[in-house]
Amino acid sequence: MGKTLFEKIWEKHVVKTIDYGPSVLYIDRHLIHEVTSPQAFTGLNKRGIKVLRPKQVVATADHNVPTIDQHLPIKEELGRLQVEALIKNCAEHGIELYGLGHKYQGIVHVIGPELGITQPGMTIVCGDSHTSTHGAFGSIAFGIGTSEVEMVFASQCLLQSKPKLMRINVDGELKNGVVSKDIVLYILSKITASGATGYAVEFAGSAIRSLSMEARMTICNMSIEMGARCGLIAPDETTFNYIKGRKFAPQTDAWEKAIVNWQKLFSDRDASFNQEFHFDAADIEPMITYGTNPGMGIAVTNNIPTSDTINENDRSGLSKSLAYMGLQQGHAIKGQKIDYVFIGSCTNSRIEDLRLVADFVKGKKKATDVEVWIVPGSKQVEAQAIEEGIDKIFEAAGFNLRQPGCSACLGMNEDKIPAGKYCISTSNRNFEGRQGAGARTLLASPLTAAAAAITGVVTDVRELLN
Amino acid sequence: MKALTTIKSQFVPINIENIDTDQIIPARFLKGTTKDGFGKNLFRDWRYENDDEAKPKTDFPLNQNQFSGEILVAGKNFGCGSSREHAAWSILDYGFRVVVSSFYADIFKNNALNNGVLPVQVSDQFLQKIFQQDYSSVLNIDLEKQTITIVSTGEQESFEINSYKKTCLLNGYDDIDFLINMKAEIEEFEKSVN
Numbered sequence: 064m065g066k067t068l069f070e071k072i073w074e075k076h077v078v079k080t081i082d083y084g085p086s087v088l089y090i091d092r093h094l095i096h097e098v099t100s101p102q103a104f105t106g107l108n109k110r111g112i113k114v115l116r117p118k119q120v121v122a123t124a125d126h127n128v129p130t131i132d133q134h135l136p137i138k139e140e141l142g143r144l145q146v147e148a149l150i151k152n153c154a155e156h157g158i159e160l161y162g163l164g165h166k167y168q169g170i171v172h173v174i175g176p177e178l179g180i181t182q183p184g185m186t187i188v189c190g191d192s193h194t195s196t197h198g199a200f201g202s203i204a205f206g207i208g209t210s211e212v213e214m215v216f217a218s219q220c221l222l223q224s225k226p227k228l229m230r231i232n233v234d235g236e237l238k239n240g241v242v243s244k245d246i247v248l249y250i251l252s253k254i255t256a257s258g259a260t261g262y263a264v265e266f267a268g269s270a271i272r273s274l275s276m277e278a279r280m281t282i283c284n285m286s287i288e289m290g291a292r293c294g295l296i297a298p299d300e301t302t303f304n305y306i307k308g309r310k311f312a313p314q315t316d317a318w319e320k321a322i323v324n325w326q327k328l329f330s331d332r333d334a335s336f337n338q339e340f341h342f343d344a345a346d347i348e349p350m351i352t353y354g355t356n357p358g359m360g361i362a363v364t365n366n367i368p369t370s371d372t373i374n375e376n377d378r379s380g381l382s383k384s385l386a387y388m389g390l391q392q393g394h395a396i397k398g399q400k401i402d403y404v405f406i407g408s409c410t411n412s413r414i415e416d417l418r419l420v421a422d423f424v425k426g427k428k429k430a431t432d433v434e435v436w437i438v439p440g441s442k443q444v445e446a447q448a449i450e451e452g453i454d455k456i457f458e459a460a461g462f463n464l465r466q467p468g469c470s471a472c473l474g475m476n477e478d479k480i481p482a483g484k485y486c487i488s489t490s491n492r493n494f495e496g497r498q499g500a501g502a503r504t505l506l507a508s509p510l511t512a513a514a515a516a517i518t519g520v521v522t523d524v525r526e527l528l529n
Numbered sequence: 530m531k532a533l534t535t536i537k538s539q540f541v542p543i544n545i546e547n548i549d550t551d552q553i554i555p556a557r558f559l560k561g562t563t564k565d566g567f568g569k570n571l572f573r574d575w576r577y578e579n580d581d582e583a584k585p586k587t588d589f590p591l592n593q594n595q596f597s598g599e600i601l602v603a604g605k606n607f608g609c610g611s612s613r614e615h616a617a618w619s620i621l622d623y624g625f626r627v628v629v630s631s632f633y634a635d636i637f638k639n640n641a642l643n644n645g646v647l648p649v650q651v652s653d654q655f656l657q658k659i660f661q662q663d664y665s666s667v668l669n670i671d672l673e674k675q676t677i678t679i680v681s682t683g684e685q686e687s688f689e690i691n692s693y694k695k696t697c698l699l700n701g702y703d704d705i706d707f708l709i710n711m712k713a714e715i716e717e718f719e720k721s722v723n
Contacts, residue, residue: 078711078718084693087711089718099613101562112709127560141560148562192612192636208614208640210704218708220715224691226635256547257606260635290609292635356547356609379546379604473556473611494551494610496574 065331067228068297069263072203072328076186078220085222091185093119093215094171095158097149098126098475099190103213104152116219117157121180124149124162125170126475130438130465133163142476156216167310169441169467172196172409176280177443179309183298183325188215192287193409193491199279200306201298201328203263206287226292227261227337230330232268235344240525242419243278244411244489244508246270247285248350248360250342255376256358260290262338265330270344271296276305277415284410285491288357297329349524352493352506353396354384359493361396363511363523369393387495388503389483397521401485401505404429404516405498407438408472408490411509414447416489420513421453423524429461430519436463436478438470462516474499487515530645532701536627537669537680539598541590543572544660548603549610550637554619556611567615568622591623595664602629602659607648608637617644627670629677631656642694643704649677655686672699 066074078087093116100122107114114120127142137143146163153160161167167174172193175181183201188194190212197204207221214221231254233246251258264286271279279296286294303322306312313321348362359377361367369392373381385392390399406412406420417439429435437457439445445467448454457464471478472490474497480486482501489512493504505521514524558570576591578584585592601620607630608616617640620628628641629649641648649670651659659668659679667680672695678685690698697703708715 075722078715081693084691087708087715089715089722098559102564105563106705110705110709115712115715145560145562190612190614192610206612206636208612208617208636208643210614210640210643214705214708217705218711218715219719220708220711222693222704222708256609257632257634260606260632287636288610290606290634356549377547383545473551475556475559492549492551492610494549496555497551500555500574500580 064335065333067330067334067336068201068265068295068328069203069228072184072186073225075184085224087220088186088223089220090188090215091119092121092180092187094175094187094189094194095120095122095212096126096171096191097124097145099209100152100212101145101148102209103216104156106213107216110217112217114156114158114216119219120158121175122149122153122158122160122162123168123171123174126469126473128163128468129476130468130470130478133466139476166442169444170409170412170469172284173413173440173444176200176276177309177441179306179312182306182312182321183302183328188221193284195286195291195294196280196284196409198286198293198295199276199283200302201295201325203293203295205293226263229259229262229264229338230336231264231266231340231342233266233270233342233344234268235270237270237344237347240349240510240528241347242508242510243274243281245347245350246344247282248352248357248506249347251285251288251358252350252360253342254289254340255374256288256356257290257376259286262291264289264291264294266294266296272299275415276301277413280413281410285357288491298325349508349511351396351511351521353388353390355380355387355493355495357492357506359384360506363397363521366393366395367391397523399485399521401433401487401515401520403480403484403486404433404435404512405438405471405486405488405490406509406512407436407440407470409440409469410491411489412438412440412444414444416509417444417448417453418451419509421456423510423513424460424462424517425456427460427517429516433516433519434463435461435516436465436471438465439467441467471498473497474502480504487512487521530701530703533626533645533647533672533698535669535671536599537667538600539596539665540600540602540629540659540668541596541598542602542660543590544604546604547606547609550608550613550616551610553608553616554613559613559615564618566622567619568624571619571623599624599626600629600668600670601625601627602656605630605632605653607633609634612636614640614644617641617646621646629656629659629668642698645698645701647672647698649688651677651686651688658684
């Protein structure tokens with residue numbers, strides 16, 4: 064019986080298995096940030112022990128940081144204290160910190176891949192659920208809680224039960240105006256926000272294969288929104304070409320050796336999955352969410368479901384969701400006025416996302432009563448955008464290009480959406496109050512968000528494409 | 530972590546499905562560097578109008594005096610979304626030792642178990658039976674027997690729990706002690722792969 068990609072990686076990392084219990088899983092890379100690490104460091108200090116493998120830990124400050132005037136001290140007191148705690152803790156334990164002011168600082172799931180830290184065949188964890196992003200490289204990458212952060216600090220291992228296995232196949236060609244964010248929102252609308260709970264999900268199929276690494280990261284990023292333990296895509300030439308030459312990628316002989324190993328990372332033809340889905344890329348339209356969980360999405364040309372037409376999983380919450388969102392059952396979503404556009408987050412804030420937006424808005428101006436925030440995923444993305452002149456395009460369009468951080472994805476810093484206002488966002492969650500108490504989030508691709516920035520309403524971007 | 534063997538108590542029902550961790554503990558409360566004081570911010574935005582403690586929302590069960598106890602009963606897919614362990618800390622700090630639902634998100638379930646909060650998974654039918662009970666109804670959860678009982682009617686269901694996690698919870702053991710004691714084996718493993 065063949066093995067799946069997940070099983071091949073899992074088996075190589077099991078230190079031992081407890082009878083009737085979880086496995087002790089070795090962790091190759093531990094990414095940390097300022098919000099979910101302080102209590103873990105305190106726990107270690109209380110035990111009088113140090114981080115076991117500091118060289119396998121990489122830190123950044125991303126959730127709490129302001130996205131303007133980053134050269135100044137953080138104004139908000141608690142946020143400043145948290146970031147200071149991270150600086151102190153990293154220094155005490157010998158951990159590399161790419162903090163504010165460092166040329167590699169950025170959203171943790173953007174900097175890992177761009178620095179070549181994320182590699183195929185690894186186990187990667189972080190105290191953040193969107194750690195699933197790194198699975199796009201063919202690694203087992205998942206989010207953990209603060210107690211587990213402490214466990215990995217102390218032992219470089221975690222106790223984990225092996226999940227079930229799911230494969231989601233997307234085959235065929237994407238239509239014009241449809242990008243990888245639409246693929247994952249489409250999948251979510253079909254299998255719901257709990258459809259993959261308990262599963263490691265592998266994404267496969269010709270449409271997935273055709274995507275760039277950044278586009279693949281968008282899909283794996285949102286596998287947690289289906290409840291998945293993690294999301295993986297088997298590595299291939301696209302993956303190897305992306306990694307080659309990056310700062311922490313293997314070099315020369317080590318590179319050749321790595322490629323030989325990475326080429327073995329795929330699911331065997333006769334491997335079996337507990338559950339499998341097949342989707343046709345041609346069925347996918349530009350998507351947008353209307354409700355208060357990421358599975359509540361529709362094609363931008365469709366009407367908001369009614370209690371009769373909505374899937375069973377979301378039926379009980381539909382009225383409450385729509386009341387919060389100020390939207391009506393059965394109505395069109397196209398034409399809904401929006402107040403804010405947020406292009407950012409670990410889902411869509413990489414250079415390809417910014418280029419996509421820039422190419423679309425070049426020569427156009429934003430709608431008058433819309434505020435547009437573009438938050439690049441890292442200092443390197445920001446620098447590259449400036450080098451390519453993308454900042455000038457944004458400026459001419461009236462868009463506000465800010466500095467890297469998680470920003471309005473979760474509004475922990477000052478970048479909050481006011482109560483009752485509509486924000487079309489390239490982020491990953493539309494829960495009640497996510498972007499600010501009372502904020503109304505519509506999740507979409509960077510292209511769909513860019514179109515709304517220009518028209519001021521939810522728009523089918525294809526009507527504006529040449 | 531505090532050991533848990535049996536809990537016999539009234540319960541607080543929140544009959545809403547897909548409760549995500551942003552509702553359990555909004556992001557603006559994640560700025561602390563300790564594990565303390567999260568209970569007062571549990572379900573903050575569902576509890577208070579405009580974040581004002583002087584304006585409790587009267588239709589929210591945590592504000593309704595007839596409900597009390599160490600058990601929270603919630604609709605399916607409880608704890609979905611962000612991995613914030615602060616969600617488990619706020620539930621524990623508020624005073625709940627047990628959550629009862631028909632389905633849990635994975636990361637939340639692990640975080641709860643790692644903090645001595647027991648997530649009891651029951652069938653949809655049993656969950657609805659509990660929601661139909663009077664506010665004074667008492668539930669008895671026996672971790673050793675893996676049963677949950679509606680005391681007044683005697684209706685009972687068994688629940689699953691990983692036997693390693695069960696042992697930890699019954700005794701108040703935590704995973705870190707276990708892993709720290711494995712240091713030699715972990716170093717052996719590292720040598721074997723390099």
